[in-house]
Amino acid sequence: MKYAAKRIAMLLLTMVIVSLLAFVAFDLISGDPATAMLGTEATPEKVAALREQLGLDRPLLVRYGEWLLGFFTGNLGVSYSYRQPVWDLIAPKVLVTLCLSGLTFVLIVVVSIPLGLRSARSSGGVLDGARTMVNQLCMAVPPFFTGILLSWLFSTLLKWFVHGKFPSLTEDFGGAVKYLFFAALALAIPRIAMTVRMLRSTVQGEMQKDYVRTAISRGNDRGGVLYRHVLKNALVPVVTFLAQTMAEIVASSIVVEQVFAIPGLGRMLVTSISNRDYPTVQAIVVILAFWVVLAGTVADLINQRIDPRLRLGGAA
Amino acid sequence: MKKAKLNGYLKAGLILTAILTVLIILGFFWTPYDPEAMMTGPKLQGPTWQHLMGTDKFGRDIFSRVLRGAGSTFTIAASVVAIGAVCGTAVGALTGYFGGMVDETLMRLNDALTAFPSILLALVIISILGPGKKYNVIVALGLVFIPSFARVTRTAFAALRDVNYVKSVRLMGASNGRILLVHILPNTMSVLLPAITIGFNNAVLAEASMSFLGIGVTPPDASLGYMLSEAQGMFVAAPWYALGTGITIVLLVFGVGLIGEGLQRRNGEVA
Numbered sequence: 068m069k070y071a072a073k074r075i076a077m078l079l080l081t082m083v084i085v086s087l088l089a090f091v092a093f094d095l096i097s098g099d100p101a102t103a104m105l106g107t108e109a110t111p112e113k114v115a116a117l118r119e120q121l122g123l124d125r126p127l128l129v130r131y132g133e134w135l136l137g138f139f140t141g142n143l144g145v146s147y148s149y150r151q152p153v154w155d156l157i158a159p160k161v162l163v164t165l166c167l168s169g170l171t172f173v174l175i176v177v178v179s180i181p182l183g184l185r186s187a188r189s190s191g192g193v194l195d196g197a198r199t200m201v202n203q204l205c206m207a208v209p210p211f212f213t214g215i216l217l218s219w220l221f222s223t224l225l226k227w228f229v230h231g232k233f234p235s236l237t238e239d240f241g242g243a244v245k246y247l248f249f250a251a252l253a254l255a256i257p258r259i260a261m262t263v264r265m266l267r268s269t270v271q272g273e274m275q276k277d278y279v280r281t282a283i284s285r286g287n288d289r290g291g292v293l294y295r296h297v298l299k300n301a302l303v304p305v306v307t308f309l310a311q312t313m314a315e316i317v318a319s320s321i322v323v324e325q326v327f328a329i330p331g332l333g334r335m336l337v338t339s340i341s342n343r344d345y346p347t348v349q350a351i352v353v354i355l356a357f358w359v360v361l362a363g364t365v366a367d368l369i370n371q372r373i374d375p376r377l378r379l380g381g382a383a
Numbered sequence: 384m385k386k387a388k389l390n391g392y393l394k395a396g397l398i399l400t401a402i403l404t405v406l407i408i409l410g411f412f413w414t415p416y417d418p419e420a421m422m423t424g425p426k427l428q429g430p431t432w433q434h435l436m437g438t439d440k441f442g443r444d445i446f447s448r449v450l451r452g453a454g455s456t457f458t459i460a461a462s463v464v465a466i467g468a469v470c471g472t473a474v475g476a477l478t479g480y481f482g483g484m485v486d487e488t489l490m491r492l493n494d495a496l497t498a499f500p501s502i503l504l505a506l507v508i509i510s511i512l513g514p515g516k517k518y519n520v521i522v523a524l525g526l527v528f529i530p531s532f533a534r535v536t537r538t539a540f541a542a543l544r545d546v547n548y549v550k551s552v553r554l555m556g557a558s559n560g561r562i563l564l565v566h567i568l569p570n571t572m573s574v575l576l577p578a579i580t581i582g583f584n585n586a587v588l589a590e591a592s593m594s595f596l597g598i599g600v601t602p603p604d605a606s607l608g609y610m611l612s613e614a615q616g617m618f619v620a621a622p623w624y625a626l627g628t629g630i631t632i633v634l635l636v637f638g639v640g641l642i643g644e645g646l647q648r649r650n651g652e653v654a
Contacts, residue, residue, distance in 0.1 A: 092511060196391065203644055207636035209588050211595050212629035215615050223619055318500030322592045326615065337596045340510040348510055355503055 070371055078364045083135075085356045090131045093345045138353070144346040148339070153350050157335060161354065162236055164320060164331035166244065168358075171251040171258075171316045176309065179259045183266030187274075188293065205260035210319045214253035214326035221249050231328045250327040254319050258312050265308050269301045303370050303377075310366030314359040393645025399638035403631075407457050410450030418443065418451040418605060427621050436627035440617055445624050449631050452605040457635070459521055459600070460586035466525030467586075468579055471532025472571075476563050478533070479540030490537065496530045502589050506598070514598035524589055528582055535578045539571040573650045580643030584636045591632055607632050 118124050137143040143153040186198060222230040228249065234242035273279065274297060282292045321333030328334075332351050339347040371377040415434075421441045428438045436445040478486040496504070501524070508523035540563075543549060552566050593599030594608030601609060607628050614625035 089507075092507075199392070199644065200641075203640045204633070204637055207584070207633050207640055209591060209629075209632055209636075211592060212611065212625075212632065215611065215618060215625050215629065219618050219622070314500045318502040319592075321502065321506070322595055325596055325612075336506065337598060340506060340514055340598055343510070345510075348507075352503070352507055359500065359503075 070377075071368055074364055074367055078360055081360050082353075082357055085360070086135055086353045087131060089349055089352050089356075090134060091127070093349045094127060094130075134349075143350045146339075146344055146347045148342040148344040148347075153346050156347060157332065157350060157354070159236075160330060160332045160335050163233075163243075163247075163329060164317075164324070164333060166236065167247050167250055167254075167320055167324070167329065167331060168313065168316050170244065170247050171254045171320070172309075172313060174251050174255040175258050175262060175312060175316075178255070179262035179266065182259070183263040184270065184293070184298075186263060187267045187270035188289070202260045202264055206257050206264075208257060210253045210257060211322045211326050213256055214250065214323050217249050217253050218327055233329055246327070247329065250320075250323050250329060253326070254316055254323050258315060262305075262308065262312065266301070266305055269304050270297060273297045273301045299373065303374050306366050306369050306373070310362045313362035317355050317358055390645050390648055392641045392648060396638050396641025396643075396645055399634065400642060403453070403635055403638060404457075406450060407454045410447075410454045414444075414447035414450050416444035416447045418447040419603070420444075427617075430623055437621060437623040439613075439621055439624050445627050448605060448610060449607070449627050452607040452610050452628070453631050453635065455517070455600060455605050456587055456590055456607045456632075459517065459524070459590045459606075460583050462521045463524040463528055463586040463590070464579055464582045466521070467528030467532045467582055468575070470525075471529045471534075472536045472568075472575065474529065474533040475536030475538075476540050476568070479537035480544055480559070480563060480567070482541070482544075486537075489533075493530045493534055501527045501585060502592055505589060505593065509593065509598055517600050517604050520590060520593060520599045524586055527589075528586065532575075532578060532582065535574055536571055539574050540567055543567045543570055573646075577643050577646045577650075580639050580646065583639050584643075587632065587636055587639075 115124075123130075133142075134144065137154070141152075141154040141158075143157075145151065146153050146156055149156060189195070218230050221227045228242075228246045233246055236243045270293070274293075279292055279297060282296055283289065287295075320331065321336060323329075324331040324333040325337065332355065336348065336351045336355075338344075339351065367377075421443055426438060427440055428434060430437045434444050434446065436449060438444055439448075474489065478489050504527045505520075505523045508526060509519055512519040512523060544567075549562060549566060552562055557566070590599055590606070591608035591611070594601070594606040595612045597609070597612065599608060600606035610628045611625060611632075614621070614628055618625050
């Protein structure tokens with residue numbers, strides 16, 4: 068319990084640092100948004116009035132505190148380009164990206180763990196070489212290229228979904244998930260290849276250890292030893308790896324959302340960067356960062372359940 | 384270092400990468416057509432001997448465009464890896480060799496940074512520097528790639544800091560600079576080289592993704608990523624555009640990935 072409390076405190080601290088950095092960085096570079104928003108109509112009086120209206124005349128730390136609270140109260144400032152509250156703009160998109168990442172993650176876990184264990188049990192020979200080649204090839208395919216091919220195959224050719232017409236999550240959940248599935252597939256392929264490779268080398272490394280030899284020499288069969296003993300020990304690095312996978316999914320989904328025209332956070336981020344809409348960029352970056360840090364924390368907490376040694380502060 | 388022995392993966396990877404590199408270098412000086420010239424042939428024509436990868440809807444020769452784009456992607460990825468590897472190795476060498484407080488602080492910072500996906504960080508830096516410029520892409524990605532190299536080399540330098548041969552050289556009066564560069568650095572190659580191949584591939588994919596989104600390299604500079612986003616719009620009319628461009632990226636990453644796999648196997652890291 069103490070470990071969990073410490074880990075969660077660290078999570079909060081990291082988030083405060085990340086959000087402060089994001090806030091200060093964008094505050095420094097964005098120049099004066101009031102002047103930018105008014106454009107050619109800017110007069111000193113109008114600028115001063117708008118600055119007051121946007122709350123830009125107050126000290127940096129006060130504004131940071133208010134902005135941070137905004138993640139709980141829903142007040143994240145006003146988007147420069149849409150002139151709408153940032154919260155209203157991104158709230159529906161958070162859900163879409165959440166579904167896409169979740170779906171991809173499930174796909175990766177369900178496919179790669181059985182596949183990784185299977186490939187760990189056999190090694191060497193021609194088959195092994197072929198498998199490594201396929202593995203490397205899958206890792207080399209960028210998700211946005213697979214995305215283009217998949218959306219052509221399933222949308223244009225097979226008409227299983229209509230590209231560009233994303234059903235609303237609240238109105239047609241099934242349809243939306245079906246649409247997201249194809250994007251998730253494009254995202255998952257290279258990560259599945261990486262997870263399989265990682266799992267394979269971890270399990271094989273573990274199989275070389277003394278306790279495995281002992282277990283086998285006492286008459287246990289290889290399969291049983293693999294599932295009862297090795298898997299438990301091999302799981303810790305795999306869980307850590309899967310947390311990194313979550314981070315990578317979030318990053319690649321930025322591109323894949325663009326390919327499949329999915330109205331998610333990633334697409335919003337790209338548009339906002341092009342428009343130099345800093346309040347929106349700021350909020351999205353912090354939300355995505357929170358996601359990544361949260362995944363890492365959850366992985367650590369799971370690991371210390373699996374391996375009690377970690378609770379004493381030892382290294383994995 | 385052990386006597387260099389080539390295994391199958393290393394051989395296949397080197398051959399594939401060598402072929403692509405020759406084509407890319409050729410593309411800097413000569414392309415079958417001017418990559419930007421319109422109406423070099425019929426519009427939207429499939430692959431023929433005149434146009435190896437066909438033409439797009441403006442009648443531009445896709446093979447020439449792919450060559451030019453691959454050149455630009457290759458240059459960016461190489462520069463990014465150069466920045467990342469040189470700065471990262473410098474940081475890793477100093478912190479790993481000297482240790483102490485600076486080491487601790489830098490490594491904690493490093494842990495925090497490497498937890499973030501590289502594209503996300505690069506996008507933040509790009510949005511600060513300004514989107515759509517080639518040099519900004521190199522700077523943004525270069526900065527993002529430093530921590531991972533620093534982490535890898537730090538471990539190697541820390542491990543070699545107190546081995547006997549380094550102690551002997553130190554007793555013989557060699558300066559720290561000489562020990563680091565002449566005596567330790569060559570021995571870290573077995574971890575540095577695979578890290579470079581992985582870094583190169585990540586850089587290619589990151590640059591292509593950013594250009595695909597329109598915030599990396601934008602016209603008039605050529606880029607495979609931007610071309611793919613163009614090609615998606617005309618996939619039904621000219622599938623060879625997307626295929627030619629996409630497969631070029633895949634082959635580039637595949638070749639370098641095989642070299643990395645081969646290097647790792649030679650070091651006995653993968654069973």
